[in-house]
Amino acid sequence: MKKRNRNYLCMLLILSVIGFCCYRKFDMPPPYTGINLTANLTIKELRAMHFAGGFECILDDYVIEGIVVADDRHDNFYKSIVLQDSTGGITIRMDGTGLYNNYPVGRKIAVKLKTLWLGDYAKMIQLGAAVDRSDSAFPELRPIPTPLFDKFILRGTLNNPVIPKPVRMDELQDSLQSCLLLIDNVEFSTADTGRTYADAVNKLSDNATVKSCTGGSAYLRTSGFAGFAGAKIPRGNGSLVAVYSVFRTEKQLMLRDTSDVRMDGLRCTAAGFKVLAAENFEQAALGQELSINGWRNIAESGGIRFAAKKTGGNTFAEISAFATGKAGVVSWLIMPSINLSNSANEVLRFETKDAFDNGGTLQVFASTNYDGGSTPSKFKWTLLKAVVAKGSVSAVRGDWLSSGKVSLSGLNGNVWLAFRYDAADPPSAFDKRTTTFQLDNIRVDGN
Incomplete structure (x- = not known):
């Protein structure tokens, strides 16, 4: 028993010595003092x-x-x-x-x-x-x-200011290679607008031509592996921040990210806005369902269509599910397709009034794959951000409400614009949504 106790005490002593010998005090790393080196060459x-x-x-x-x-x-x-x-x-x-x-x-x-x-x-x-x-x-x-x-x-230090050098397109030269530049008053060629910067699917690089309103042009080179390769090239005019590069005799610009592209202005290759589509319903036959050349007036469910009405000498489109007894109403008023390939900064405008609002909705959508048929819900539609009248519960709203400028700049090619009415007038009092909507002065402008 004594021998076992002695062995136990010896083991404790050895472990204590080992632990003492292995203990090491770690110093804190020295504070960062910057690059300890001075540039001697520019x-x-x-x-x-x-x-x-x-x-x-x-x-x-x-x-x-x-x-x-x-x-x-x-x-x-x-x-x-x-x-x-x-x-x-x-x-x-x-x-x-x-x-x-x-x-x-x-x-x-x-x-x-x-x-x-x-x-x-x-x-x-x-x-x-x-x-x-x-x-x-x-x-x-x-x-x-x-x-x-x-x-x-x-x-060295982080978050130092990065300020691009302002230059004109016609000032690009070899001394600016690998410099971050800011070029104002530029736009992409019409042939390149609306397509993607590069082929993100097949990982293929591509060029897009950037033109200056004051003269000169360069290629914008984008890798097919770039995170923004699949983004759409804007159609407006504005500024571009990019790194200047060359490939043999070609002048090239390279983006860091699409946030360096700000082209929301009017293109310099076209003078002002032009009307791409317009409808004020003044020629529509009153007292019956709207029938306008090229337009689709579709009752997808519920059998309710938009009709032409007139008040105070003004003709407009109107729809309501009130007193129809239809449990579900989905109605579309679809404009003729508009080709947006050769324009920029397109804006949709329209005006609305509402009456006896109890939950029915009128929304505006855009589609690039609708086939013009009688079942538009089968196709892909993008909801557009527009102001539509609502909240008039006891009578027709007194003044027309503008939708504001509804941007279409993210769309390209043949585009369908549609006004969709969703309502219900079931026999029971539950879930009645029969709001009346009036629609007028629809217009699409572009540059």
């Missing part, structure tokens, strides 16, 4: 070291410093970041993905240039780690390997 001076078509290894202890103005967050800049200082910009090829996690837009970085290489791809100057000469006819600049990122690139 990006403009770095670019001047390159001779077109060649490769140059940098042998001196040069350092450049700048702010990241574009990264790979939305996959339009593949395995690269774009660095810019007050003198110019340079694209840095890096053999990794998710670079934006450590090198996001707005981060200040310094790059130690010794043993890195300059080269160009179709006259676009880039910075990399080596030259691949396996194909002697087409040598290629290699990106910086991931394990060497921290050797060459020192990370």
